[in-house]
Amino acid sequence: MTATTRREPAAAGIGTWLSDAWQMVKRNLIHIRRTPELLLDVTISPIMFVLLFSLVFGGAIDVPRDSYINFLMAGIFVQTIAFAGIYTGVLLANDLKNGMIDRFRSLPMSQSSVLTGRTLTDLLRATLAVAIMWLVGMAVGFRPSGGVLGGVGAVGLMLLFGFALSWIGVAMGALVRTPEALQGIIFAAVFPLTFVSSAFVDTATMPDWLEWFANRQPMTLVIDAVRSLTLDGTGGPAAVPAILWSVGILAVCFPLGIWAFNRRTLQ
Amino acid sequence: MTHSDTAVIRARALEKHFGETHALRGIDIDVPEGRILAVLGPNGAGKTTAVRILATLTLADGGEATGAGVDVRTHPAEVRARIGLTGQFAALDELLTGRENLDMIGRLYHLPGSTVRRRVGELLARFDLEDAADRPVKTYSGGMRRRLDLAGSLVAEPPILFLDEPTTGLDPRSRLGMWQLISELVAGGTTLLLTTQYLEEADRLADQIAVMDHGQVIARGTADELKARVGGERLVVTIARSDQLDAAARAIASLGGEPQVDAPQRHVSIAVNGGDGILTRAVRALDAAGVAVDDAGVRRPTLDDVFLVLTGQHPDADMQAASSVDVRELDEVPA
Numbered sequence A: 001m002t003a004t005t006r007r008e009p010a011a012a013g014i015g016t017w018l019s020d021a022w023q024m025v026k027r028n029l030i031h032i033r034r035t036p037e038l039l040l041d042v043t044i045s046p047i048m049f050v051l052l053f054s055l056v057f058g059g060a061i062d063v064p065r066d067s068y069i070n071f072l073m074a075g076i077f078v079q080t081i082a083f084a085g086i087y088t089g090v091l092l093a094n095d096l097k098n099g100m101i102d103r104f105r106s107l108p109m110s111q112s113s114v115l116t117g118r119t120l121t122d123l124l125r126a127t128l129a130v131a132i133m134w135l136v137g138m139a140v141g142f143r144p145s146g147g148v149l150g151g152v153g154a155v156g157l158m159l160l161f162g163f164a165l166s167w168i169g170v171a172m173g174a175l176v177r178t179p180e181a182l183q184g185i186i187f188a189a190v191f192p193l194t195f196v197s198s199a200f201v202d203t204a205t206m207p208d209w210l211e212w213f214a215n216r217q218p219m220t221l222v223i224d225a226v227r228s229l230t231l232d233g234t235g236g237p238a239a240v241p242a243i244l245w246s247v248g249i250l251a252v253c254f255p256l257g258i259w260a261f262n263r264r265t266l267q
Numbered sequence B: 001m002t003h004s005d006t007a008v009i010r011a012r013a014l015e016k017h018f019g020e021t022h023a024l025r026g027i028d029i030d031v032p033e034g035r036i037l038a039v040l041g042p043n044g045a046g047k048t049t050a051v052r053i054l055a056t057l058t059l060a061d062g063g064e065a066t067g068a069g070v071d072v073r074t075h076p077a078e079v080r081a082r083i084g085l086t087g088q089f090a091a092l093d094e095l096l097t098g099r100e101n102l103d104m105i106g107r108l109y110h111l112p113g114s115t116v117r118r119r120v121g122e123l124l125a126r127f128d129l130e131d132a133a134d135r136p137v138k139t140y141s142g143g144m145r146r147r148l149d150l151a152g153s154l155v156a157e158p159p160i161l162f163l164d165e166p167t168t169g170l171d172p173r174s175r176l177g178m179w180q181l182i183s184e185l186v187a188g189g190t191t192l193l194l195t196t197q198y199l200e201e202a203d204r205l206a207d208q209i210a211v212m213d214h215g216q217v218i219a220r221g222t223a224d225e226l227k228a229r230v231g232g233e234r235l236v237v238t239i240a241r242s243d244q245l246d247a248a249a250r251a252i253a254s255l256g257g258e259p260q261v262d263a264p265q266r267h268v269s270i271a272v273n274g275g276d277g278i279l280t281r282a283v284r285a286l287d288a289a290g291v292a293v294d295d296a297g298v299r300r301p302t303l304d305d306v307f308l309v310l311t312g313q314h315p316d317a318d319m320q321a322a323s324s325v326d327v328r329e330l331d332e333v334p335a
């Protein structure tokens, strides 16, 4: 028999879709409440990064801003968001190992809400991370002079980028066999991307070929836009490309993630 | 089968490959409304694969399957609205409490909140989980998990139910409890397909039995029909020592007939043709031959014998050991 299309949720209105996604978010929040260590990567780690980078490198790195901490915060924000976003894939891969996915498969729910619920929860985690970093940053001298609108714009852009990355995580979580393997891939891919960017240093100090790459990769664009929004109150030249990258990643990885998840769970 | 036109669970020529493994080689299944089919087979026979296809969790490579007349391939969501599934391995959220698990499942069936609360309360009470209801599932025992998992598939009172090895791994007391629950369920009119490795379980619970082996249904019928295929009553003697099997077979042969020897079980058996006092004569003959006997009895053939006749081997050595005692209790005819 040839593959016929499966019609997913028959009577799925937006109402049932929302309600299913909410059930998934609620489940994830209960997990966090009962296993608070699930929040370490969005609480302790970013605090450590803010403190270490600002105190250890603060005096040693020249940046085109009035202080290193003001320069640094955008980089720390986006790095944390990026890790938390892709880490979604590890959490999903854990879900896939667990029999619960079979239960969901047998229920008349919107199947993609398992994924939507996962990524929405991670958006909440990312918001928490941003709030904590903002406060810790202010305690060690971060002075965002971009005003309320600039701040709101920066947070909005970061969350959009984080949401897009969490769909990369979903696609990878469904494609990679084990959560451990995925953790390795994240480390090998995201670390170089954050370091070869404008997160911690001025890209003009890099060798030309590296600078060329650093200036064009999405992390730099998002970091530059966030930096400009928080410090100057305007998006600067990076804002539009940063938004386009985020939307582009979403447009590719949202359907890819759902496809990979279906393929993985239906075999 | 006679009921195929009204079958609520129906499969035709189902095929499934996993790489090199041919897990299903074209099986047909029919379960009429309100009836129970037990799919009986050893590990690896393809039972879980068949259930997963029927419950929309896996796509078949060939053939067709319907639930309540709806195609599982093209309209999975509509099938899901009518089925409940309790898989071979518990599909529960370990961090959620028992009540939270059931509540979530009810809401994912899109039942109204008040209905969910009522059903969850009823099920927790009926499955003896009220005391543990507000503890995370990770603190539950194996039997409690099985009960909660079964409760999960009942929240929406689905007319079709799939239970994949519902009692495997349970202690005898929990198994009896589970049988009781399942019997009550189907008395309510649910159409049920259950899989099992336990011959006794199929015999006890099901109207019809499909025996599966290596991805095929190798026999089907009622427990009695299957037993009839193996012939009438047999005298079965369990010998104490393996090295006396040959001597025992010779002694038994002197009573008339062709003895069958099952070495791993240390069983020697012959067909009984209504002769009186056969048990006494057998024990005397064995005693005279110096054979030590552990157990002897005349019994109706069991489903285990059916398997032996159909495939020439025992379904599974582990299962054999686990179920032989129960089977004898069920089927032994006092001599």
Ligand SMILES: Nc1ncnc2c1ncn2[C@@H]1O[C@H](COP(=O)(O)OP(=O)(O)O)[C@@H](O)[C@H]1O
Pocket (backbone or CB within 6 Å): A267, B018, B019, B021, B022, B023, B041, B042, B043, B044, B045, B046, B047, B048, B049, B050
């Ligand atoms: N996801 C899978 N990937 C590869 N092989 C599988 C998979 N599921 C089942 N099989 C194989 O298919 C056969 C039938 O398995 P299964 O349906 O689980 O049998 P049963 O439930 O009767 O024990 C076995 O040989 C098993 O190893």
Ligand SMILES: [Mg+2]
Pocket (backbone or CB within 6 Å): B047, B048, B049, B088, B164, B165
């Ligand atoms: Mg199985």
